Amino acid sequence: MKLGKMTSTQFTESFKKLMEMKLPVKTMFKLKKISKLVTEETQNYYDTMNSYLKEYAIKDEDGNPLVKQVGTQTMVNIVPGKIEEYNGKFKELNDVEIEFDGLTFSDFGSEETNTLTTMDLTVLEFITERNDA
Secondary structure (H helix, E strand, O other): OEHHHHOOHHHHHHHHHHHHOOOOHHHHHHHHHHHHHHHHHHHHHHHHHHHHHHHHEOEOOOOOEOEEEEOOEEEEOEOOOOHHHHHHHHHHHHOOEOOOOOEOHHHHOOHHHOOOOHHHHHHOHHHEOOOOO
């Protein structure tokens, strides 16, 4: 899975929902390992992004990155002449592939205990192994 997807709000909400489901014990142990990896990689992602902001952002007199609102998004002002370099590093970070053993559909238990929506399953698709029928 690409690191950028792992840090999305949609993924976080769906993954939290999955973590709250009542699942077979074996599945819970698998999920706990995945959760630990997700937590570690998400922290690494934000640490790396913060280092990029320190390097590339225009800063105010207190050393904080200057931001601007563009529609509903908050954008960081990047030093002129460094935007392409920053965007390249940002894309490279988002494209990092994180590998782990996935879950199979049978790991989710019976349909009666499944509280995930189709959207949740779409967002969480990367943690399932495709060869489970």
